[in-house]
Amino acid sequence: MHDYIFILGNAHDLCREELVGVLKTLGFDFSIQKLYPPQCVQVTVTQPLPEEALIERLGGTVKIAEIIAPTSSLDPQDLIATIRKKRTTWPKTFGLSAFTDKKLPLPKIAAVQKKVLEAEGVATRYVLPREGQELRSIVVQKQAVTEFLIIENNADFIIAETKEVQNSEDWGKRDYDRPFVDPGIGMLPPKVARMLVNIAVAAISYQSSAIRQEKLGQNSSKGFTILDPFCGMGTVVAEALMIGTHVVASDIAAEMVNKSRKNIEWLKSAYPKTQDLESRFLVSDAVHVSDQLKKNTMDAVVTEPFMGALFEKKGAQLYQKNKLVTLSHIKNTIKGLEKLFIGCFKNWYQVLKPEGVIVITLPEITIAHHTIFVKSVIDNCEKLGYTPVIGPLTYARPEAVVRRQVYVFKKIFNS
Ligand SMILES: C[S@@+](CC[C@H](N)C(=O)[O-])C[C@H]1O[C@@H](n2cnc3c(N)ncnc32)[C@H](O)[C@@H]1O
Structure with missing residues (x-):
């Protein structure tokens, strides 16, 4: 031993x-x-x-x-x-x-x-x-x-x-040396993005019937394709490429898709091992991404979705664009996000392979001793065709207003 x-x-x-x-x-x-x-x-x-x-x-x-x-x-x-x-x-x-x-x-x-x-x-x-x-x-x-x-x-x-x-320098290089960064959209640190893609690859590897026993050094993620439908600057897709999967990156904003494409071009020149992997970029609302993809082709969706407009904490109060935020405002924001995520889950079902998984960070906000969360996404996941298999696992910076809760959902496949 x-x-x-x-x-x-x-x-x-x-x-x-x-x-x-x-x-x-x-x-x-x-x-x-x-x-x-x-x-x-x-x-x-x-x-x-x-x-x-x-x-x-x-x-x-x-x-x-x-x-x-x-x-x-x-x-x-x-x-x-x-x-x-x-x-x-x-x-x-x-x-x-x-x-x-x-x-x-x-x-x-x-x-x-x-x-x-x-x-x-x-x-x-x-x-x-x-x-x-x-x-x-x-x-x-x-x-x-x-x-x-x-x-x-x-x-x-x-x-x-x-x-x-x-190797903190190498992790820092992928965070700060890429051509485009935009902290304003709530980017994930590369280390967190890596954890999410590793968790996804693990879920599809050991839950699928053919358990992979390949050893590190060979490519344990070979052949998988990971989709990030809220790709932002492309942090998740970069880390997916780093462990050897193919990727599809999409975002509702053409500007984000362009930036993420440029960031991946940079990644491929800085890390030759990623050069031969496929990366596709699409402009799409995450709720309609299946329109541009073939059915049952994605092994996993790994994503940090849109979490609502950014909040700023001043003392015990929350502000958004310098306006004081009330509890009912946050409740409405969360309701809107629930609707968005439920639409996404329905749509992603089409593109996921039978044993596919979703690894997603869901937002949770605490204000005036109330914690508000996108509960109906979890409550309705079976109806949407998924079993929750992991979560919640919290990722939050100490000063963060919006905490991210990581969940893994497995597609329920009815043959
Ligand atoms: C939190 S950011 C993602 C950041 C990304 N994980 C990164 O590290 O760069 C959310 C992204 O979702 C995009 N977005 C907002 N609503 C969307 C929608 N309905 N469909 C697709 N993308 C959307 C925004 O343009 C933004 O780039």
């Missing part, structure tokens, strides 16, 4: 769902366990994991570490002995990060470790977190740090060694 720790991004439940989905898609025989720190999960697997390929694939995993051993002692000498159970040589540069509510004396532990090692004739330097108790991925990567993790587990700790960290 091989034991790993995955350090997840902020939306823990969404990140965990993606991890489970990708491991299933790739045919690993594994078990997953939540640990006390909510961003940490333990994965036990019968064969070693391809850590480098996995960190590249997952949008919601920040670090992948291999478990060294559990320990009840954080005495620096005991820690050295624990680490040496797995390592014969001590790294030139080591770092310590802790995942626990307790404030651990990391500087003292590291300094004593350095002294003990020096006394043995082992020269080493250490790097510690500047803020909080966790080293940033970029520091681990740039300074070639061998990072040891101390993770609270029941009354004891797990010691693990980081094997891979997320």
